[in-house]
Amino acid sequence: MSTEQFRTCPESGLQFHKPAEMLMRANAVLAVVMLLIGGLAAILVTLTRWPAVHLLPADRFYQLLTSHGVNMLIFWMITFEIAVLYFCSSTLLKCRLAAPKFAWLGFALMLTGIIVNNMAVMNGDASVMMTSYVPMPANPNFYLGLILFAVGALIGCFVFLGTLVIAKSEKTYEGSIPLVTFGALTACIIAVFTIASGAVILIPTWLWSLGYINNIDAAMYRLVWWALGHSSQQINVAAHVSVWYAIAAIVFGARPLSEKVSRIAFFLYIAFLQLASAHHLLVDPGLSSEWKIFNTSYAMYLAVLASMVHGLTVPGSIEVAQRAKGLTNGLFEWLRKAPWGNPIFSGMFISLVGFGFLGGISGVVIGTEQINIIVHNTIYIPGHFHATVVVGSTLAFMSLTYFLIPVLFRRQVAFPMLAKWQPYLFGLGMSAFALAMMGAGTLGVERRHWDMAFTDAALAFEYPASAYTLMGIMGVSAMVAILGGAIYVLVTVVSVFFGKRVESESSFGFTFTRASKAEPILIPEGGHAAAGKWGFAAPGTFLLAIFFLVVFVLYYAVNWKYLASVWPMS
């Protein structure tokens, strides 16, 4: 193994394998381009659903909504995740990347798939939404593009797994892989399951669209498609939780409270998260309640338990690290004196809180078999998943970018003042956007719907005025979030392509703890707890967790109460 293939980042102490570095850059840049395209569609889509603006004609609206869904949920997220996988294997394990040429083939397939799919959608005969439910037909290239992309992503997963094997056999690390790599491995395993499910359903659907297969059963399609559709969002969850741990380590030098608990929680993801296909089938004909209850609860909520554990251990590890540095006053000094002006941290923390309080709670509540009756396919659903995928995953990835710009791209972060405010604009705007949609959904407003006033319909229906108000708030918040998104793209593109090269430490954009030089967090005599209160190592975090639980219980109860007011049915 030649050492010329490696460079050590003087700032972070991380070692980059040059072929891996090029691949990470290519994937990250492609991801941001997809975010830009999906973001442009987002502007037009939200301006149409904002009743006072109602910008686009119906056909354009459905076309751009399809484009927004596919480009954001599949192309942006997964392309960025491939970059994260290479980082978590090659860089964190100080190992050469397995088969870089094969990885470039994967990248080329992903890019080809993106182009083929986007051309089909732009052509106007594939406005079938991301879900492309049969038997509504789309241009065959719509499915073909997704298949090509999936094959490329699968290659990326295998390159990641191959790199783990090389690292192990070449002994580039001692003992076990780092927790963050373990989380990335979790994401990778879920990704392989997801892509396999996608192949099982999209290849026959592609053949059906070409006329080689006569019929695809609508219920079967939904069951298998959602093993792709929902599980792909679980890749995001595993990836962004890994990013949380990584940022806690990067910014604070935090170490996990206990490796055992965090790793078991990741293992619960591997074991149970992919049952979530059921979330979309709770009011479908042809499935039994027993099946629905077991699967929608991820086998008695064991994967939810895992998320609740990560929700405690990530901020808990930050609290312990901060207390060890002497921020021990009261319950929350560690949090008050956290670097709120550093977007790497602020974005990660907003992502954590938003994912838990908005995305997590709403997801579990609407994934309850019977409660789903009052929200299925209302705009509550996109409200929920914008809180998970956008506030949770996207914002976490944005925060990580502010670390990667100097370390991976070796450029200074451009417009640091804008970057400082970006997580707040994006995170809080998107949270308000998600809440407004959840509110409107509770009033019955439909998702994927061009005209909530039903102007051209033969029959009439009027939503209450409050629904219009909420959709207006949705529109305004969307504009705030989109401004935040635009700043992210601006900062990233200007930094990466025109930014000042990072030469010395003083030219660095943001300060953060350098992984290799971080002062080790010493466990005081008597364990972590000695630095905390009540025998708890992280009492402030524990109190926040209890507050989370109280909100969760109350919201859960309110929804059962609402359900009980609906017509009796059996």
Added chain:
Amino acid sequence: MSAIQPPAETVWWRQPLDKVEGTWITIALIWSLFMFFMMPFWHIYGKQNLSNEAYRTTPQAYLAKTQAMVDEYTIRTETDSRLPVVKPPPGSDVYLLGRLWQWWPLLELEKGESYRLHISSMDWQHGFSLQPVNINTQILPGYEMVLTITPDTSGEQTIICNEYCGLGHHNMLGKIYVTEGGQ
């Protein structure tokens, strides 16, 4: 050793649990089990459950059954296209179909009475969304879903399609009128 480095102790799984983690895991597990058992509990003691009764069907067979009901129980028509309003007897099987882009026929039911409501699609996937009472289910071609419903509020309910079904999706409405019993 932080989370981006290998664990310091190679036998990391022997590290004892912190009190904060142990306590939280216990609380979270209890809550998880509570939420799990809430669903079967509601099947036994709650009033809003889907029966999961469903049959395979074809658009032709289902249309024939719906047409037979419309022929027998139509009480009036509405709008320029003379949409039938059907008033089936309480307790009977009521057929509703979704197609591009209408819910057919319009229904009139009596408050406090139960009906076996059958729903299926003639073409693509549709979403049955009854507003403002707010009941939402997925309607698939080839599957006939059966729901026993008991309207307990009178007045006009609108069926909106909430599964995207093409360009006329946002115009796909239907009606269920609920009258006070005995009228």
